[in-house]
Amino acid sequence: MGFWLVAVAAVLLGSLLGCNHTDRTRAIPPSVTDELYVRAGGSEPPAGKLSNPFIRDARAAKDGEKLFSTMNCDGCHGGGAFGWVGPSLVDGRWRYGGSDGELYHSIFYGRPRGMPAYGGILPSDAIWRIVTYLRAQPIPASVPTESWIEGVPARSVPARGERSGKN
């Protein structure tokens, strides 16, 4: 029975991959690839890549910091993006991926647990500036431990995991 399932799946996959591959790719939102996701068969999905036009641009980061406040991002993620009702964005850890493209995706389309989609009101340029601001934040050393033992410093900055952004 297992054999038949595999065979049917192979036929289905073949027919999907065989036609209109490029059109299908175009219909997929860019940067859905996320290194946090496990890939069936070990293969990366045929998704687009986005590149940040402002990588390491200090002025764009400054603009992004202003936008982070004027677009009310700080109302949920807290001043300095340290986390409030929404998660911290400066702990080096990401629910939906921390590359520039993944951050762009999160802001443009929103995310299901209450992150509003800003793609309808913010031009691409502005979203990239916010991404650049977030990426410019100092990423703390990997300190997953918070301690109350005397003499051991408590966690003063959020911990950075192993899975932070790519760019």
Added chain:
Amino acid sequence: MRFSRLTVAVCVATALGAGPAYSQAHDDNEWTMPGKDYAGTRYSSLAQITPANVGRLTPTWSFSTGVLGGHEGQPLVVNRTMYVATPYPDVLYAFDLTHEGYPLKWKYRPDVNPGSIGIACCDTINRGPTYADGKIVYNLLDGHTVAVDADTGKELWKTKVADIGDGETTPMAPLVARGKVFVGPSGGEFGIHGWVKALDLASGKLLWKAHNMGPDTVVLAKPGVFKPYYDKGTDLALTTWAHNSWRHGGAPVWGWLSYDEALDLIYFGTGNASPYNADQRSGDNKWSNSVLARRPDDGSLVWAYQFTPHDNWDYDANAEMILVDLTIHGRKRQTLVHFDKNGFAYTIDRASGEVLVAQPYVNVTWAKQIDLQSGRPVVDSTRQTGVSKGTTQDICPSLEGGKSPVSAASYSRRTGLFYVSTNNLCMDFSTTPTARIAATPFIGATTPYKAGPGGYMGAFIAWDAVQGKKIWEIREQFPVWSGSVATAGDVVFYGTLDGWFKAANARTGKPLWKFKVGSGVVGCPITYLGPDGRQYVAILAGIGGDWFLLSGDVRSDDPADVRPPADFARELARHTSQGGMIWVFGL
């Protein structure tokens, strides 16, 4: 924990002439609505548990709700069944109290839009269900009110009342009276246009909607019917907002409602004016930060009183309005007692809206006193906030309130005292101009906290609403955010943020008993008579609400969200993490 007794003798005297607003509508063996009765007293005549035996209280049952969010509100006990509504995803459990281990009769799992998680300002809380006419009625976070058959768990109706796309969520506990369900939205941090709605209990159909601000036509302030005690004129809720700022002026309704059958009025408080930057909305901003009295049948506004005109400290007035009759200056009055976030405790004539007594119940710096002639606070001009004021220092109470509206107070008919969980926090306040973008926060303020004078951050107190005076207090290391229950056994119960459930002597404030319930307490205790004829006390444990935002790293289910310790309460996360548990205690 420290204990200090201020005065004890006074409480006995003030008990004379004190009484509930009206006779009990329900059997005291049960707990059928959030505030225990329409008057919101959270008082039970059960008296098996006393100061003499409470030391022997032990846990008899516990149940994990499987949910992490802040477990505010209280269980219900009706017809030998306990009902508990959880935070998002708003599961409703019905436990059979007639069998050992309280097995489930049923559970109801609604399909709730997870988008509401990001629209709820302060965690995914729910303040509990209510029972009426064979139905359990409660709100889902995503703007729906549902009625479920109390026996079978079958959904009877589901009505969309609020719009998360416009910043509204619905964690509040509905009130049912006169065959109607009264509900309101949260969203004072999202620039909503606050309202209250009445639904038909039988069908869920909308009967009326009344806004808290705007022209008289939407406020339902009708000539000859609306008679505020202190204010004169028309369109007060329109003309007290500069530049049409009322349209996104907040004034949410997320607290508790009460009802006086004889006067036929429902009472509720309204929340903060939006945004926090008050420079964007010059004027009194009526009826934000107010108590409103409306006719249940058509929503007509009968009177309104604003506790904090031109709120520039986020002093929501959503705390409960407890309806009791008190003898004040030798005269029996029908009163409403309210512990406002602004730090003053008000005793108000609930027929007219006249303020009879208003005294600070915690440390207050923003105002010197309440002028009883005008009903207005005498404000300290150096504690005003707004972009034009820069950073304002040392405002007390903090915007967590002298007391959180979440932590409903109780009133003992025997002692004549109110039992109140309080915060001893102050804040600095700086604001920025902010733009209203639907479904995003509309705040524009940074407000760091610090402990108030004395260094402790909270206290559980007994209050005399006739004299406007604190009778005793139990100091706590952290703010006290649970509700309380008063019993005829002269024992009062409350919980703490570091996860203790406690009992104290109602007359003296002497701590009598405590038990560590596994997570911080932001819920409200209840008491009931079990099918075995014994008195039990129940509490929800599960820190959250504002304390999800403020406690530092207390939610451990998301490896992608790790937070630094809370700057003003570094020790708190040492004692608690999130996680919902229902506890029952008995002798």
